[in-house]
Amino acid sequence: MLQKISSRQHQILDLLMKNRTGLSIDEIANALDISRTAVQQHFVAIENESYIKKNTLNKTAGRPVTIYVITDKGINYFPKQYAWFSELILSDLQDEISPERFRGYMQRLGIRLAEKLRDRFEGKNLEKRLEELLVIMTDLGYQVETTDNGDPDHIHMQAHNCVYHDLAQQHQEICQFDIALMSNLLDRNVELLTCMAKGDCTCRFNIKK
Structure with missing residues (x-):
C-alpha cells in the first residue's frame, strides 16, 4: 500500500517525474526555494519508501555528481484513471x-x-x-x-x-x-x-x- 507523503515531498516527486534523467539536491532546492538540508530531510522519507533512488552522473570535468531519479513505485504514487x-x-x-x-x-x-x-x-x-x-x-x-x-x-x-x-x-x-x-x-x-x-x-x- 502506498504511504501518505507530505505536500513538499509530493512536489519533489512531481519535479523528478518531469525530469526523468534525475536532479541533484541543489537543483531541487533551487527549484522549490528551500534549503539543501530541507531537501535531504524529505529525501529520507521518500527514499525509505523506495519512491526515489540515487544515480551517479559522471561529469567530464570535476567530481561525479549524485542525482536522484524517481522509481517505478514513485511513478505509481500518482493517481491513474483507468x-x-x-x-x-x-x-x-x-x-x-x-x-x-x-x-x-x-x-x-x-x-x-x-x-x-x-x-x-x-x-x-x-x-x-x-x-x-x-x-x-x-x-x-x-x-x-x-x-x-x-x-x-x-x-x-x-x-x-x-x-x-x-x-x-x-x-x-x-x-x-x-x-x-x-x-x-x-x-x-x-x-x-x-x-x-x-x-x-x-x-x-x-x-x-
Whole structure:
C-alpha cells in the first residue's frame, strides 16, 4: 500500500517525474526555494519508501555528481484513471457474451487471483486466514474490517468503500470477483449481504465458519 507523503515531498516527486534523467539536491532546492538540508530531510522519507533512488552522473570535468531519479513505485504514487478504459472493455465483453457467462468470467478472475495468493494461506486456520485476507483487501485499496454479529456460525466482513464503485454500478457482476476471491482464499462459503453498487452504505459479506 502506498504511504501518505507530505505536500513538499509530493512536489519533489512531481519535479523528478518531469525530469526523468534525475536532479541533484541543489537543483531541487533551487527549484522549490528551500534549503539543501530541507531537501535531504524529505529525501529520507521518500527514499525509505523506495519512491526515489540515487544515480551517479559522471561529469567530464570535476567530481561525479549524485542525482536522484524517481522509481517505478514513485511513478505509481500518482493517481491513474483507468475506469473509462475498464468500462469500455467490460461493456464490449458484456455485449459479446451472455449475462451468465459474464458472471462466470468474473468468478474465474477471482479464482485466478486467489491461486496466485494461495501460498500465503496454506496451513493457516480460519482466524489467520481472515487476518491475511484483511491485509490483501487493504492492499487492493479497501477499507475493510471484520465485525462480531453474535452469530456463532458466521463472521461478517464489512467494506466501507468499493475500489470499482462506478464500474460495479454499471456491471454488478463484478462483485462476483470479490466473492470468488474471498471464498477461495478462506476456503469457506461467502455471501454478499449488502452492496454499495446497489445503494447500500457498505458492502457486507457473510462468511460461514
